Amino acid sequence: MPYWKDYKKPDFLVKQLDLNFEIFNDNEVAVQASFEVELDDFDEFSKKIPTLTLHADQNLEVKFIKIIYNNGEKVDLNLIKNRKKGEFVWQPKFGKFRIETATRLKPADNIALAGLYKSKNILLTQCEAEGFRRIIPYIDRPDVMTVFKTAIIADKNDYPVLLSNGNLVERKELSSSKILVKFEDPFKKPCYLFALIAGKLAKAEDFFVTKSGRKISLQIYCESGKENQCQFAFRFLKEALRWDEEVYNLECDLDEYKIVAASDFNFGAMENKGLNVFTDAYVLADLRTATHNDIIFVATVICHEFFHNYTGNRVTVKNWFEVALKEGMTLFREQEFIYTIFPKVVERIAAIKKIKNVLFPQDLSPQAKPIRLEEYQVAEEAYDVTTTYTKSPEVIRMLQTFLSEKKFLKA
Numbered sequence: 001m002p003y004w005k006d007y008k009k010p011d012f013l014v015k016q017l018d019l020n021f022e023i024f025n026d027n028e029v030a031v032q033a034s035f036e037v038e039l040d041d042f043d044e045f046s047k048k049i050p051t052l053t054l055h056a057d058q059n060l061e062v063k064f065i066k067i068i069y070n071n072g073e074k075v076d077l078n079l080i081k082n083r084k085k086g087e088f089v090w091q092p093k094f095g096k097f098r099i100e101t102a103t104r105l106k107p108a109d110n111i112a113l114a115g116l117y118k119s120k121n122i123l124l125t126q127c128e129a130e131g132f133r134r135i136i137p138y139i140d141r142p143d144v145m146t147v148f149k150t151a152i153i154a155d156k157n158d159y160p161v162l163l164s165n166g167n168l169v170e171r172k173e174l175s176s177s178k179i180l181v182k183f184e185d186p187f188k189k190p191c192y193l194f195a196l197i198a199g200k201l202a203k204a205e206d207f208f209v210t211k212s213g214r215k216i217s218l219q220i221y222c223e224s225g226k227e228n229q230c231q232f233a234f235r236f237l238k239e240a241l242r243w244d245e246e247v248y249n250l251e252c253d254l255d256e257y258k259i260v261a262a263s264d265f266n267f268g269a270m271e272n273k274g275l276n277v278f279t280d281a282y283v284l285a286d287l288r289t290a291t292h293n294d295i296i297f298v299a300t301v302i303c304h305e306f307f308h309n310y311t312g313n314r315v316t317v318k319n320w321f322e323v324a325l326k327e328g329m330t331l332f333r334e335q336e337f338i339y340t341i342f343p344k345v346v347e348r349i350a351a352i353k354k355i356k357n358v359l360f361p362q363d364l365s366p367q368a369k370p371i372r373l374e375e376y377q378v379a380e381e382a383y384d385v386t387t388t389y390t391k392s393p394e395v396i397r398m399l400q401t402f403l404s405e406k407k408f409l410k411a
């Protein structure tokens with residue numbers, strides 16, 4: 001069981017991760033991965049090499065794990081002897097090496113809703129908090145950040161839309177039916193922000209010009225026929241991009257900002273770097289039927305996931321005990337932005353009503369929790385809807401009140 005007091009920074013860092021997905025059908029996906037691993041504070045003459053742990057879900061079908069040292073020596077890991085519950089552990093010979101892995105995934109059979117799974121008609125991923133270990137054996141912790149390059153091969157008729165984080169750098173026809181796409185994400189990120197989408201989706205497009213004059217392509221993918229319901233999402237997204245530049249002096253670092261509105265996504269919304277995934281009710285609004293509250297909801301969730309691009313993604317957490325830091329800071333930014341487009345008195349009173357009616361009763365009950373836990377059994381316990389999403393932004397707001405707005409923004 002992880003304890004906050006036991007946190008140790010990682011012994012090994014990952015230099016770059018190359019992922020290759022080949023999608024045969026909804027229930028057969030082959031994944032090959034290759035990544036460079038190096039001791040933090042690498043010293044060629046270091047005698048004492050710590051053991052390495054790769055997290056891998058117990059149900060993950062692993063074909064091989066190879067370790068390739070710089071001197072050319074190759075080691076095939078014993079997949080039975082070295083596999084403990086939920087991880088592979090072994091003693092490397094040197095402090096720098098490459099790991100190659102092969103796994104097989106069955107998205108249609110994956111009912112854990114973590115890792116790669118089938119949701120209605122598309123394949124999609126959910127990796128926060130610890131879903132990436134259902135895709136490949138990896139150092140699945142948020143303080144291990146690296147650059148991701150992702151290639152996807154699939155049938156172009158069954159999976160015309162193939163997406164991952166970062167920029168599309170190649171799209172090539174391999175045969176009359178197969179296509180290959182390659183994405184490169186230039187920013188280091190923890191694996192919980194990895195995303196992959198494959199399936200039939202329509203696309204709506206817009207763009208935003210940053211204060212330095214860079215053009216960002218804004219893309220929303222949704223069910224065919226719903227493209228005209230994206231206008232509110234685009235409008236609030238562009239307003240949030242501008243607000244972050246003006247208030248926090250943060251210019252969006254992406255070239256492509258992609259949002260997938262999935263009609264069957266269980267997590268509300270997820271801020272994967274450059275490729276957010278939303279339940280479509282949080283993105284789409286039909287002009288003829290949407291209520292005032294529906295529109296506020298779209299604005300709130302769209303800006304929240306965008307604000308994570310800095311608070312959470314570029315500046316991330318070091319472990320899951322700190323989840324309230326990224327959520328609290330992002331929720332606080334979300335609230336401040338929302339107060340600029342909807343009447344602040346109305347919105348603030350609604351927030352305070354929630355504190356009085358939901359948070360205070362919980363805090364007076366045995367269910368009371370601090371925003372940072374001392375221990376948990378599984379990482380998901382660190383997310384308590386009321387504590388994480390109602391209490392933590394108020395703690396951030398309290399800091400601003402103590403410091404003054406000017407000093408808070410400077411900090």
Ligand SMILES: [Zn+2]
Nearest residue numbers: 304308327330
């Ligand atoms: Zn969030």
